[in-house]
Amino acid sequence: MSNIIDPLGEAGLAFYSKVSASISHEIKNSLAVLNESAGYLEDVTLMAKKGMKVDMERLQSLAGTMLKQVQRSNFIVNNMNRLAHSLDDPASQVDLNVLLELMINLSERTTVTRGFKVSVAFFDTALTITTHPFFLKNLIWLILDFAMNITDDAKKIELLPAKLESGAKISFTGLGKLTESTFKDFLSEPVLRILSLLNCTLQPDDGKGIITLNLPEKITQPSQ
Amino acid sequence: MTDKVLIVDDEQDFLTIISDRLTARDMNVSTASSAKDAIKKIETESFDAVVLDLMMPEMDGLETLKIMKEKNPDLQVILLTGHATVEKGIEAMKLGAMDLIEKPADLTTIVERIKRAKAEKIILVEKKSEKRIRDILTRKGW
Numbered sequence: 001m002s003n004i005i006d007p008l009g010e011a012g013l014a015f016y017s018k019v020s021a022s023i024s025h026e027i028k029n030s031l032a033v034l035n036e037s038a039g040y041l042e043d044v045t046l047m048a049k050k051g052m053k054v055d056m057e058r059l060q061s062l063a064g065t066m067l068k069q070v071q072r073s074n075f076i077v078n079n080m081n082r083l084a085h086s087l088d089d090p091a092s093q094v095d096l097n098v099l100l101e102l103m104i105n106l107s108e109r110t111t112v113t114r115g116f117k118v119s120v121a122f123f124d125t126a127l128t129i130t131t132h133p134f135f136l137k138n139l140i141w142l143i144l145d146f147a148m149n150i151t152d153d154a155k156k157i158e159l160l161p162a163k164l165e166s167g168a169k170i171s172f173t174g175l176g177k178l179t180e181s182t183f184k185d186f187l188s189e190p191v192l193r194i195l196s197l198l199n200c201t202l203q204p205d206d207g208k209g210i211i212t213l214n215l216p217e218k219i220t221q222p223s224q
Numbered sequence: 225m226t227d228k229v230l231i232v233d234d235e236q237d238f239l240t241i242i243s244d245r246l247t248a249r250d251m252n253v254s255t256a257s258s259a260k261d262a263i264k265k266i267e268t269e270s271f272d273a274v275v276l277d278l279m280m281p282e283m284d285g286l287e288t289l290k291i292m293k294e295k296n297p298d299l300q301v302i303l304l305t306g307h308a309t310v311e312k313g314i315e316a317m318k319l320g321a322m323d324l325i326e327k328p329a330d331l332t333t334i335v336e337r338i339k340r341a342k343a344e345k346i347i348l349v350e351k352k353s354e355k356r357i358r359d360i361l362t363r364k365g366w
Contacts, residue, residue, distance in 0.1 A: 062241070
């Protein structure tokens with residue numbers, strides 16, 4: 001099987017599947033709250049029919065809860081939709097601030113479940129580059145997954161996007177257990193293929209516990 | 225006798241509403257929004273059933289189930305999950321879960337499983353008592 005599946009495609013599918021699983025889980029949680037809310041309204045209606053007093057404040061609070069869950073589901077579906085559309089064009093302009101915000105939202109359930117706090121110190125202005133949006137997201141996902149195995153005990157990862165003369169960079173900080181050997185292990189075939197596709201480099205600094213992803217202003221070979 | 229149940233889920237809204245609905249059905253409901261909190265509760269209180277979310281931050285449902293069963297092998301645990309894979313379901317049953325319900329679940333199903341859990345617990349307690357009596361009778365030779 002592994003002979004016929006392209007490693008790049010396999011990595012992309014694995015990423016998309018994991019995000020889909022996490023998102024559908026989130027939606028199920030939201031649906032569970034809405035389901036219980038509808039059930040509660042049914043209970044209240046039955047009680048009111050029997051002449052029992054209805055707690056109007058509780059009903060108002062329930063309406064607020066339901067509205068919050070609808071907004072939450074809508075936010076989750078919008079994020080999924082944005083990820084799905086990142087395959088529309090092999091090279092498009094992206095603002096790294098916006099892309100990283102999306103990645104934090106998409107990976108939140110996974111990172112929080114594993115006990116990690118991932119944050120972004122957004123750059124003051126838009127950080128626009130031309131890249132393959134899907135594979136950049138895929139690469140960030142892979143780096144985050146790797147980063148969670150090598151953080152220090154604080155279990156905090158901060159992403160620092162910044163401008164470079166030739167493009168932009170994203171630093172992944174808080175990786176106290178980063179070593180030359182662990183970094184080498186991370187450079188699997190799919191990672192190397194994505195790095196090549198995006199014309200970018202990954203630079204470890206084990207002394208500081210930082211991995212920096214250097215991205216060009218524009219990719220030169222957008223499709224493979 | 226009211227059924228005493230502990231609901232464990234990191235979704236606070238879910239906890240509040242399901243707790244209200246089960247209380248309205250004459251159940252004595254306690255809630256915990258984390259695995260650690262739930263483990264503390266089962267150490268100090270006795271429950272007829274624990275309804276436990278499978279996916280929670282820091283410690284997942286299966287790990288929590290394992291610890292709970294180590295602390296109290298007779299505890300009746302019903303797992304609640306957004307997505308139940310066959311593997312997870314088998315693992316949960318191997319670890320001693322009584323049942324696995326997929327979210328969003330019908331409250332009638334949850335109530336029915338809690339009642340079943342309580343019945344199972346009563347059978348276990350009766351069996352233990354019977355064994356204790358037999359042991360005493362054998363030892364004393366009456």
